[in-house]
Amino acid sequence: MRRLAKLLLTALLLAPLAAVAQGLTDHPGFVDFGDLDGIADVEPTVEVSLGPALLGFLRKTVANEDPELSSTLGKLRGIELRVFELRADQLDNARDQALSISKRLKSADWEPALRVRGGDGTVHMFMKTRDEIVEGMVVMIVESGGDAVFLNIVGEIDPEQLGSVASRFGVDLDDL
Amino acid sequence: MTDKQLPTWFDERIEAWLDDELSGSEAALFEARLATDPLLEREVERATRLGAQLQDLPALQAPSSLSRNVMEITGNTFALPKLAFPTWGWSLGGACAAALALMVTLGPGVLPGGEPELQPTAQELAKARADLALALGYVDQAGDMAARQLGGQAGALTVRGLLEPARRLNSDGADTI
Numbered sequence: 273m274r275r276l277a278k279l280l281l282t283a284l285l286l287a288p289l290a291a292v293a294q295g296l297t298d299h300p301g302f303v304d305f306g307d308l309d310g311i312a313d314v315e316p317t318v319e320v321s322l323g324p325a326l327l328g329f330l331r332k333t334v335a336n337e338d339p340e341l342s343s344t345l346g347k348l349r350g351i352e353l354r355v356f357e358l359r360a361d362q363l364d365n366a367r368d369q370a371l372s373i374s375k376r377l378k379s380a381d382w383e384p385a386l387r388v389r390g391g392d393g394t395v396h397m398f399m400k401t402r403d404e405i406v407e408g409m410v411v412m413i414v415e416s417g418g419d420a421v422f423l424n425i426v427g428e429i430d431p432e433q434l435g436s437v438a439s440r441f442g443v444d445l446d447d448l
Numbered sequence: 449m450t451d452k453q454l455p456t457w458f459d460e461r462i463e464a465w466l467d468d469e470l471s472g473s474e475a476a477l478f479e480a481r482l483a484t485d486p487l488l489e490r491e492v493e494r495a496t497r498l499g500a501q502l503q504d505l506p507a508l509q510a511p512s513s514l515s516r517n518v519m520e521i522t523g524n525t526f527a528l529p530k531l532a533f534p535t536w537g538w539s540l541g542g543a544c545a546a547a548l549a550l551m552v553t554l555g556p557g558v559l560p561g562g563e564p565e566l567q568p569t570a571q572e573l574a575k576a577r578a579d580l581a582l583a584l585g586y587v588d589q590a591g592d593m594a595a596r597q598l599g600g601q602a603g604a605l606t607v608r609g610l611l612e613p614a615r616r617l618n619s620d621g622a623d624t625i
Contacts, residue, residue, distance in 0.1 A: 320579040329568050330576055345580075354585045386590065390597040395590045407554045421586050 296323060296350045301400045301408020301426040302440065308354050308422055312365035320357035327351070349427035356420040366420035370396055370412040373422075377410060385409075392416060397428075406430070458488055462495050 296302055308316070331345040358366055365433065375400045386397035393415035400408040406429040413421040453459075458481055464470050465478050482488050568576070 303535065317533070318582070320583060322576055322579055322583075325574060326568060326576045327570075327580075330580065330620045332517055333573060333577075348541065351580060351583045353586070355586075364558050386594055387596045388590075392596060393595045397590055409587070411587055411597070413590055413593070419456050421589075425587070 279298060296426060299349055299426050300402065300406070301406075301424075301429075303349065303352075303373070303408070303410050303424045305352055305354055305373075305422050305424060307329060308356075308369060310367055310421065311356055312362035314356050314362060316354040317357045318353060320351060320353035321352040324349050344430070347428035347430075348425065350424075350448065351426070353422040354422045358418050358420055359419065363414060363416070363420070365419070366414045367394060370394065370414055370420075370422075373410070374398070382408075382410065454485075454488055454491060458485075459491065462488075463493055466492070466495060466499065 290414040327345055327348050327350070330344045335342040345441060353404070357364065366411070373428070374384070374396050380400075382398040382400050384396070387398045388395040393413060395412070396412040398410040399406050407427070408421075409425040409429055411421065413423075415421075458478065461474065461478055465475065470478060477523060482492060
């Protein structure tokens with residue numbers, strides 16, 4: 273009996289350690305954009321990595337003034353963003369990268385939510401879902417104007433709530 | 449699975465032997481058995497490993513708010529009794545419980561590989577807020593581009609209504625890659 277109790281204690285002790293060892297990169301909604309560094313030999317002009325700790329602090333800062341926003345932020349685990357300013361002759365490389373990542377995501381059971389090609393450029397959006405809950409989102413935009421955007425939002429995502437968050441943060445698309 | 453078990457007397461004295469708390473005659477008896485019993489040897493090794501793992505846990509600095517919170521919860525109504533751990537077994541159980549409680553209370557930030565629980569500055573928070581807004585803005589931009597492709601007005605489509613047009617786009621194939 274004592275031995276069983278010891279084993280249980282050991283299991284209890286080690287289980288949280290294993291959970292902690294599984295950081296953001298092990299989250300099903302995480303996508304490694306590491307290969308993008310140096311796309312077309314151009315370094316990203318914008319590189320954002322927000323982890324759970326910082327998002328947690330952000331959540332706390334808005335908890336009193338906006339509980340709904342705080343709740344939305346509380347479900348996000350991470351944001352990875354890379355933006356490249358490319359010349360016209362470098363855009364094909366970015367499109368190839370986006371297609372390559374798209375194939376990788378499809379093979380990993382990500383669902384294509386949006387694929388657009390038009391005069392503005394190309395857009396790929398993928399979502400990782402489990403039991404109808406979105407666990408991750410990838411947005412890749414290659415603008416004809418020269419910007420290439422690779423975005424990964426990790427965590428439980430409600431698209432409607434995300435739109436609400438964006439508006440409350442006063443996002444102005446003209447500034448992008 | 450073979451269920452060969454140690455005699456209870458030996459099983460119950462492993463921790464005491466590791467803590468050098470057995471009397472001379474008990475220690476001699478235990479060590480004589482240990483020299484000839486592989487099962488007891490394995491149990492001793494296991495207990496030693498577990499003890500070493502506990503020793504390897506990082507020293508933790510309790511957050512400054514902890515004592516204040518504890519005092520608020522207890523209402524300053526009692527003083528904690530002085531605890532004594534007479535055997536290694538008690539120490540083991542206590543250490544496990546303490547480690548678990550600390551991990552649950554303080555979260556992953558206290559462990560190697562976790563993010564440190566450092567309070568960001570106001571500037572860092574402001575930048576994080578701007579970064580988040582920027583990232584979400586690009587999601588909106590993707591919706592905007594989709595809306596334009598659908599023939600709608602620029603800016604009419606936000607993430608709020610993104611999924612349904614996305615399904616339509618993917619189902620008719622006309623505007624998809």
